Amino acid sequence: MNHLIKLIMVLFSLLLLTSCYDKVELEQQSYVIAIGIDKNEDKSTYSFTFQIANPEVGSTLASAGSTEEAKETITVPGSDILTATSIANSTVTKKIVLDHTKVIVASEKLAKSDDFLRIIQSISRAPQIRGNVQIIVCKEDASEFLNNNHPTMEQRPHKYYQYMLQRGRQTGLIPNADFHRFFQITEGDADLFLAIYATTIKEKAKEHSIIGGHDYIAGQIPQKGGNPTQFIGSAVFKEGKMIDIFSGQETRMSNVLDKTIQMNDLLTTYPDPIDPNYQVSVDYVQKTEPNVDIQYNKKTNHASIYVTVPFEVELIAIPSMVDYISNKDNQQKLRATIEETTENIANKLIEKSQKVYGSDPFYWSLYIRKKFKDIPAYEKADWNKNIYPNATINVDFQLKRMSFGKMFNDSKINEVRD
Amino acid sequence: MSYKPIKKNTKKQDKKSTPLNRHTSMQIKQLKEMYSHNINKDFCSRTLFANFNKKNVHLFYYASIVNSDKIEQAIVQPLLEDDGSSFPNVLTNESLKEIDTMEKVIEHINSGKVVLLSEGDCAAYSIDVSQFQHRAISQSENESVVKGPQEAFTESTHMNISLIRKQIKDKQLITTVSSVGERSKQDVTIVYISDLVNSEILKDVQERLNNIDTDNVRNVELLEQYLEERPYSIFPSIYYTERPDNAAAYIENGHIVLLMESSSACLILPVTFWTFFQSPEDRYSRFMFGNFTRMIRFIAFYLTTMISATYVALANFHSQMIPPDLLLAITASRERVPFPLLIEVLIMEVAFELIREAGIRIPSALGPTIGIVGALILGQAAVEANIISPIIVIISALSGLTSFAISDVSLNYTVRITRFLFIFAAGFMGMLTLMGAFLLWFMYAASLKSFGVRFLAPIAPSFKAPKDTLFRKAVRAELWRPTQIQPKDSKKK
Incomplete structure (x- = not known):
């Protein structure tokens, strides 16, 4: 009994000594939703932009937040992100917490410099930032991007990013660019990392006659009205440094060929094989994963990569009104066109990645690793410099099934217009 | 044992x-x-x-x-x-x-x-030629069921035994009498089936009855407190029920039932945690339906003990675990509230307990007023006056409401006290101390015994039993009596 009393007293004093350590009331914190990072002129400092959500906007309390902005965006200089939060506290009233950060926006200028890896590294050290934070590269300065981004529907920033990125990934127009993946790929020292590419600046409308209709990068879509911010395409990172930009179509293709990425909503167009003036719109469905088969010859350090992509399509629009449904010959032609076109796009992308980048954005190094005895052997063979650029790659898209939607027969245009 | x-x-x-x-x-x-x-x-x-x-x-x-x-x-x-x-x-x-x-x-x-x-x-x-006055048999009010017999015990041993005998027509069903009290001798009737009951436990019960050293034990409610091993424990160790069918079910499994003249209920022992958790209706309903109810009750058990504490822990220490929409909504509503979140939760929990206590004590003619006053003052006015935030109303209403699903009067108190313990624990160091408190609570429950039977048996330690614990088997598939009480005949025929 005596022991019990002592034990209780010790436990209780422990509770007193800790004195609710770490306890913070919710309303005494400011929740950062987006962080922007820019490079300053001098080397050692950066500008950090914090976009802080205003909790009172969107809440149902009648009196609350009727005139306040949904977010507050401030930019402060600093050498790393956590010290920047304390400087930001000179204007922000409450403790800045980064737990709920959804995106990190880096300017293209910073991403292309050597410093990107340094600064990103220091962010990953902070336990507050989650592994699933998405990395966005923007054409302009990150502070400018965050300040110019004025969504009209989802005014609350966390909702905006959540929906925007979710939908973008579903359609495959932007990659899955979370923090984890960045470090996995960068430290794996093979493959290319794709970050989300976005901008608020509109370019002059690009001359485009390319099939597929998704061959844009952010800023090129001649959009009218709405929020000027566009999320399409991806920034290509090699060894922690940005080297190029992929268009939406290229991003989609690399998402298709990458088994680690899931997409479910790919609407696209193909040229109409019978009537070249029109396009056929289809819903591309990837029911089974692509098969990546790598044959590796140790002596010559040469790899042959065979990729088979089984897919299905559902025709959603045939503006030319050619009969693809009951006419088998036409159907054959269409099938051939679809497979061929897709393969062309893939082959172009692969060629570019082999010749220009010397590495792949498809995370294919995963499938060759098991062919080596140990990690040093794999590192010595060097996927990026030796294996991939010289590999023989054969991509085979196999259209397994074509379905025609709800209606079989189109209106007979000749009969309608007589 | x-x-x-x-x-x-x-x-x-x-x-x-x-x-x-x-x-x-x-x-x-x-x-x-x-x-x-x-x-x-x-x-x-x-x-x-x-x-x-x-x-x-x-x-x-x-x-x-x-x-x-x-x-x-x-x-x-x-x-x-x-x-x-x-x-x-x-x-x-x-x-x-x-x-x-x-x-x-x-x-x-x-x-x-x-x-x-x-x-x-x-x-x-x-x-x-005695003729003590008593009530007629009436409906069970505190343990009501939809499907099942409605009779309840009344304040007469004679009638109560008759209610039990009606359900068990067994020549081995024994009703012996011991008297307790020095000044006023009261009869305690011990009911059991002699070729099932564990005679060691029976002996122990009789010894305890003989050892009660007091002037007068008026009824089983008081007897319970004289009999139990740990008067300061937050867990009950004797089951108190007013339903004869419940008593009969336990007698048939080899348990012992105690009756007294002036109580409209009986005591059943030895028991385990599951006894308190269950309602007789779980067995009267078919397999699927009974287990569905059990699942609901288990969720209710979890919610009523944990939800307020979890809220305190998450909001005060682990705001990163709250989804942003909810987080911002809570933050917005908290901005105008003067109290720390822990106090806010305690205010509402105490208020709920107040309503509950007042609701029991209030004369039945005034009953409806308590609902109006309670709902108005606590629900709406307190929020509008910025004393508490609306989410607290939801949390405490949920934890209060779910506590009613734990129908046993004794376990109900256990659960309500536990809730407060957990809220305080969560207020110290969040999930860490909440889990610590839960572990201690759980270990304590596991260490308890009711007349030599482990409180969490037959799950821990495991025994051959009908396994009628969290969920139950189909009635036909129950082959064993609960062997944790070591009945003389462990196989059901």
């Missing part, structure tokens, strides 16, 4: 006994003095002239607890008119007993019997 029968006083041995002698008139005087005959109005003494032995016979009884018709028919008339050789010959009533000490005489008078003292005889006779 590792098992320690309690050692306590053996005071009963030095009990006085005064044998009756032939000086009847002296003893009559003594008795009358003892019962304050001249001021105690319902104490009756009558003198009759017995026909068969031509002597005076003195009758003593309490008028208020006997049936006077019965006295006339079974005692007065035979004595006055009938012939015979001895008292048992003349008084043919089945409860006639010969008694030989003064103490017995007093005890019998007190328990509603008529005691006869015959002039010059050194023995007395008692006849049971």
Whole structure:
């Protein structure tokens, strides 16, 4: 009994000594939703932009937040992100917490410099930032991007990013660019990392006659009205440094060929094989994963990569009104066109990645690793410099099934217009 | 079974006994003095002239607890008119007993019997003509079921036993009586099936009953507190129920039931945690339906103990675990509230307990007002006055409402006290201390025993049993009695 009393007293004093350590009331914190990072002129400092959500906007309390902005965006200089939060506290009233950060926006200028890896590294050290934070590269300065981004529907920033990125990934127009993946790929020292590419600046409308209709990068879509911010395409990172930009179509293709990425909503167009003036719109469905088969010859350090992509399509629009449904010959032609076109796009992308980048954005190094005895052997063979650029790659898209939607027969245009 | 029968006083041995002698008139005087005959109005003494032995016979009884018709028919008339050789010959009533000490005489008078003292005889006779007043059998109110028998125990041992016997027609169903209390002797009826019950436990119960050292134990509610091993524990160790069907079900599994004259409920022992968790209706409903209810009740159990504490822990220490929408909504509503979140939660929880307590004590005519006042003041006005944030109303309403799903009166208190313990624990260091408190609570529950039976059996430690714990099997698939209580016959036929 005596022991019990002592034990209780010790436990209780422990509770007193800790004195609710770490306890913070919710309303005494400011929740950062987006962080922007820019490079300053001098080397050692950066500008950090914090976009802080205003909790009172969107809440149902009648009196609350009727005139306040949904977010507050401030930019402060600093050498790393956590010290920047304390400087930001000179204007922000409450403790800045980064737990709920959804995106990190880096300017293209910073991403292309050597410093990107340094600064990103220091962010990953902070336990507050989650592994699933998405990395966005923007054409302009990150502070400018965050300040110019004025969504009209989802005014609350966390909702905006959540929906925007979710939908973008579903359609495959932007990659899955979370923090984890960045470090996995960068430290794996093979493959290319794709970050989300976005901008608020509109370019002059690009001359485009390319099939597929998704061959844009952010800023090129001649959009009218709405929020000027566009999320399409991806920034290509090699060894922690940005080297190029992929268009939406290229991003989609690399998402298709990458088994680690899931997409479910790919609407696209193909040229109409019978009537070249029109396009056929289809819903591309990837029911089974692509098969990546790598044959590796140790002596010559040469790899042959065979990729088979089984897919299905559902025709959603045939503006030319050619009969693809009951006419088998036409159907054959269409099938051939679809497979061929897709393969062309893939082959172009692969060629570019082999010749220009010397590495792949498809995370294919995963499938060759098991062919080596140990990690040093794999590192010595060097996927990026030796294996991939010289590999023989054969991509085979196999259209397994074509379905025609709800209606079989189109209106007979000749009969309608007589 | 590792098992320690309690050692306590053996005071009963030095009990006085005064044998009756032939000086009847002296003893009559003594008795009358003892019962304050001249001021105690319902104490009756009558003198009759017995026909068969031509002597005076003195009758003593309490008028208020006997049936006077019965006295006339079974005692007065035979004595006055009938012939015979001895008292048992003349008084043919089945409860006639010969008694030989003064103490017995007093005890019998007190328990509603008529005691006869015959002039010059050194023995007395008692006849049971008691008629204690009690309620008729009514519906079970605190443990109501939709599907199942509706009768509840009432304040009469006789009727209660009859309600049990109605369900178990077994010659081995035994009802023995022990008396407790020094000044006022009360009968405790022990009901069990003799070829099922674990005789060690039965012996222990009887010993404990004998060792109760107090003036008076009026009913089973008090008896429970005299019997239990740990009076300071937050877990109950004896099951209290007002349903005879429930009692019968436990008796059939080898448990022991205690009844008392002035209680409309019984005590069942030994029991486990699951006993308190279950409702008889779980078994009356079909397999799927019964288990669905159990699942709901388990969710309710979790919510009522944990939800407020979890909210405190998450909001104060782990805001990163709250989804942003909810987080911002809570933050917005908290911005105008003057109290820390922990206090806010406590205000509402205490308020809810207040309503609950007041709701029980309030005269039933005023009942509806409590709902209006409670709902208005706590729900709406407090939020509008910025004293609490709306989410707290949801949290405390949820934890309060779900506590009603734990229908057992004893476990209900356990759960409500636990909730407060957990809220405080969560307020110290968040999830860490909450989990710590939960572990301690759980370990304590696992360490408990009810009359030698582990509280979390038959799950931990595992026993052959119907496995009627969190979920139950189909009734046909139950092959065993709960062997954690070690019944004499462990297989169900």
